[in-house]
Amino acid sequence: MADGPTINTIAERAGVSIASVSRVLNGLPTRQETVRKVMAAAEELGYVRNAVARSLKSRRTNQVAFAMADIGNPVYLAMVRQIQPVLKAAGYRLVLHSTDAIAADEIDVLHSLGERYVDGLIMSPLRVTGAHLDTLKAARAPVVIIGQVPEGTRVDNVRADSRTGVKLALDHLHALGRRRIALVNGPLDTVPGAARAAAYAEALDALGLPYDEELVEIGDFYRPDGVRAVAALLARRPDVDALMCANDLIALGALDVLRASGRRVPGDVAVVGMDDTDLAAASWPSLTSVSLGSAERGKAAAELLLDRLQHGEREPRLVTVPPRLVVRASTSGREPALPYDTPQEGGGR
Amino acid sequence: MADGPTINTIAERAGVSIASVSRVLNGLPTRQETVRKVMAAAEELGYVRNAVARSLKSRRTNQVAFAMADIGNPVYLAMVRQIQPVLKAAGYRLVLHSTDAIAADEIDVLHSLGERYVDGLIMSPLRVTGAHLDTLKAARAPVVIIGQVPEGTRVDNVRADSRTGVKLALDHLHALGRRRIALVNGPLDTVPGAARAAAYAEALDALGLPYDEELVEIGDFYRPDGVRAVAALLARRPDVDALMCANDLIALGALDVLRASGRRVPGDVAVVGMDDTDLAAASWPSLTSVSLGSAERGKAAAELLLDRLQHGEREPRLVTVPPRLVVRASTSGREPALPYDTPQEGGGR
DNA sequence: TTGTAAGCGTTATCAG
DNA sequence: CTGATAACGCTTACAA
Numbered sequence: 001m002a003d004g005p006t007i008n009t010i011a012e013r014a015g016v017s018i019a020s021v022s023r024v025l026n027g028l029p030t031r032q033e034t035v036r037k038v039m040a041a042a043e044e045l046g047y048v049r050n051a052v053a054r055s056l057k058s059r060r061t062n063q064v065a066f067a068m069a070d071i072g073n074p075v076y077l078a079m080v081r082q083i084q085p086v087l088k089a090a091g092y093r094l095v096l097h098s099t100d101a102i103a104a105d106e107i108d109v110l111h112s113l114g115e116r117y118v119d120g121l122i123m124s125p126l127r128v129t130g131a132h133l134d135t136l137k138a139a140r141a142p143v144v145i146i147g148q149v150p151e152g153t154r155v156d157n158v159r160a161d162s163r164t165g166v167k168l169a170l171d172h173l174h175a176l177g178r179r180r181i182a183l184v185n186g187p188l189d190t191v192p193g194a195a196r197a198a199a200y201a202e203a204l205d206a207l208g209l210p211y212d213e214e215l216v217e218i219g220d221f222y223r224p225d226g227v228r229a230v231a232a233l234l235a236r237r238p239d240v241d242a243l244m245c246a247n248d249l250i251a252l253g254a255l256d257v258l259r260a261s262g263r264r265v266p267g268d269v270a271v272v273g274m275d276d277t278d279l280a281a282a283s284w285p286s287l288t289s290v291s292l293g294s295a296e297r298g299k300a301a302a303e304l305l306l307d308r309l310q311h312g313e314r315e316p317r318l319v320t321v322p323p324r325l326v327v328r329a330s331t332s333g334r335e336p337a338l339p340y341d342t343p344q345e346g347g348g349r
Numbered sequence: 350m351a352d353g354p355t356i357n358t359i360a361e362r363a364g365v366s367i368a369s370v371s372r373v374l375n376g377l378p379t380r381q382e383t384v385r386k387v388m389a390a391a392e393e394l395g396y397v398r399n400a401v402a403r404s405l406k407s408r409r410t411n412q413v414a415f416a417m418a419d420i421g422n423p424v425y426l427a428m429v430r431q432i433q434p435v436l437k438a439a440g441y442r443l444v445l446h447s448t449d450a451i452a453a454d455e456i457d458v459l460h461s462l463g464e465r466y467v468d469g470l471i472m473s474p475l476r477v478t479g480a481h482l483d484t485l486k487a488a489r490a491p492v493v494i495i496g497q498v499p500e501g502t503r504v505d506n507v508r509a510d511s512r513t514g515v516k517l518a519l520d521h522l523h524a525l526g527r528r529r530i531a532l533v534n535g536p537l538d539t540v541p542g543a544a545r546a547a548a549y550a551e552a553l554d555a556l557g558l559p560y561d562e563e564l565v566e567i568g569d570f571y572r573p574d575g576v577r578a579v580a581a582l583l584a585r586r587p588d589v590d591a592l593m594c595a596n597d598l599i600a601l602g603a604l605d606v607l608r609a610s611g612r613r614v615p616g617d618v619a620v621v622g623m624d625d626t627d628l629a630a631a632s633w634p635s636l637t638s639v640s641l642g643s644a645e646r647g648k649a650a651a652e653l654l655l656d657r658l659q660h661g662e663r664e665p666r667l668v669t670v671p672p673r674l675v676v677r678a679s680t681s682g683r684e685p686a687l688p689y690d691t692p693q694e695g696g697g698r
Numbered sequence: 699t700t701g702t703a704a705g706c707g708t709t710a711t712c713a714g
Numbered sequence: 715c716t717g718a719t720a721a722c723g724c725t726t727a728c729a730a
Contacts, residue, residue, distance in 0.1 A: 048461070048464055048489070049464060050465050051464035052465055055401045056401045056405050063466075071426070072426065077421070077426060080420055081421045084447050085447070093445075095412070095443065095444050096429075096442075096444075098434070114353055114395070114398075115398060116353070116400060117400040117401065252631055279631045282601055283631050284604075284608075284632060284633030
């Protein structure tokens with residue numbers, strides 16, 4: 001772990017100036033003989049370019065940050081999995097920030113762009129406050145936001161379409177003959193919670209079904225919350241015949257309760273999850289789920305940022321990723337044949 | 350995105366030298382009046398310290414890298430989830446590398462430490478070759494290896510104990526009265542694959558059970574491989590009464606096949622997975638699994654690295670994390686009561 | 699083609 | 715207490 005050699009060390013050793021060393025190292029036109037000497041010296045010394053000094057001069061770090069609420073969340077994980085290879089291919093490193101959905105932390109990250117330790121940022125905030133927008137406007141590096149932002153916000157933006165997603169699910173359930181379709185939602189003061197509530201009402205309306213307050217239950221976005229919410233729902237409306245759950249974890253909790261109450265899925269109650277995480281394919285019965293394209297959103301965000309990094313100023317872009325309904329046994333009653341093609345779920349060595 | 354202010358900008362504005370600005374910014378003894386002027390100027394200009402210039406001078410980046418095969422793998426994910434907060438609390442940023450288990454990529458990462466863009470590295474290689482060890486020896490920054498390394502390798506090291514882990518599982522199955530316990534393993538040329546094969550033989554021996562080649566099946570570490578392997582196993586030995594699977598994904602595949610073949614779990618065949626990922630709690634029946642402490646290993650690695658970063662040279666340390674058997678329905682037949690306490694599985698908003 | 703020297707934004711030394 | 719000034723390691727005019 002001795003101090004590494006610098007271009008000075010090489011210059012001495014090769015008997016040339018540091019400028020020549022730099023030129024050779026950067027492939028600029030140089031006399032053959034000099035190239036040879038420099039390369040030899042670099043080789044012998046095990047020289048490696050100092051990225052920090054380079055960055056100071058070039059004003060580029062070749063690093064990009066991704067800030068999300070929690071890396072343990074399968075949705076963000078799916079994003080990271082796509083973002084990483086795109087950046088890597090373009091020669092960028094990925095710096096990860098986990099903000100625990102704390103607004104102050106998110107704003108900190110935006111602010112810290114001023115430190116110039118990254119060339120750009122991809123951020124997926126759970127709520128977007130005025131403070132977010134102010135800091136965003138003053139951000140010292142390009143930012144891509146994944147998620148809803150107020151109309152007119154001048155920023156590259158990637159969105160899911162949970163409105164259409166919920167509609168896909170409700171249409172599917174309706175086509176299966178379900179008429180008492182409940183919504184098991186997360187908190188309404190989050191962007192996704194609010195979006196799903198609105199979409200549910202809208203989709204019901206389009207189907208000509210009445211909106212019934214008793215069929216809506218709200219908890220948090222985790223499995224035990226799903227258990228509680230669905231237990232309450234069943235007590236209130238034992239005749240419910242379908243559950244639209246705001247994410248897969250809630251849906252897993254729903255499956256638990258339905259099983260415990262002796263109901264068959266989908267015979268008595270059909271269940272749809274959301275996000276189409278790995279858990280949906282792992283559960284039994286396997287879970288029909290609305291994919292909001294987390295992977296695609298991650299990829300799109302990375303590409304948007306790279307484009308901005310390469311082309312500088314341009315009009316902000318909006319990419320909306322279409323949702324997709326992945327039908328599995330919790331609504332169709334049919335498990336996939338064996339041996340099936342599971343999508344790569346990530347290894348487990 | 351205009352060029353940010355530097356200490357020069359502030360110095361001009363405040364009518365002092367850059368040295369004074371630096372002193373104020375670093376809290377060194379300075380006259381009150383000067384402090385005031387500098388702070389005011391910094392405030393007005395929205396000054397933020399340039400991390401790159403700082404690093405060049407201080408020779409510290411406050412960044413640490415974590416290199417793993419694939420962030421999508423739940424095992425590495427569990428590590429990242431622990432590593433991140435430990436580093437964050439100590440003021441370090443996390444740079445993520447995904448090497449796809451390609452040795453050349455891993456060696457690249459080790460080599461790139463010479464670029465000095467991070468202060469240290471945590472690495473979890475799937476196989477450790479001679480080239481790894483050579484590069485490791487010459488590494489220009491502290492490294493912590495998660496996983497087995499040859500005896501005598503002078504490096505901070507964190508290990509799982511899959512030997513004991515397999516033994517825990519087999520003892521459990523034996524206590525339940527199972528006597529024809531199969532091993533569904535991954536490739537033998539990986540470190541975990543080899544370790545599990547050896548541990549299986551050893552544990553059988555300790556129990557006084559014969560080693561039966563027909564009860565061992567090898568595939569890869571994914572769910573479809575589990576499906577294939579267990580189908581072959583059942584065809585050969587329909588009397589098998591327990592499956593020790595080398596990871597949870599394989600075990601999920603096993604559950605699929607058993608279900609399709611009309612066997613009850615655990616009535617006819619008990620199943621144990623390994624790694625205790627989120628999927629184990631999500632499956633039905635829920636999966637008994639051997640936790641190899643991925644989370645703890647991640648945490649230990651981060652702490653080891655931080656200690657080395659703070660205290661410099663010292664003897665390399667070895668931390669071995671004990672395994673833990675998490676008993677669920679696939680062996681006990683009992684699902685947890687509702688509403689249960691699920692460990693935080695990561696959200697899903 | 700090559701070397702000298704300036705500068706990227708900080709920190710730190712050393713006189714005043 | 716403060717201000718010049720020299721690094722940190724690299725890139726890049728500009729001159730030779």
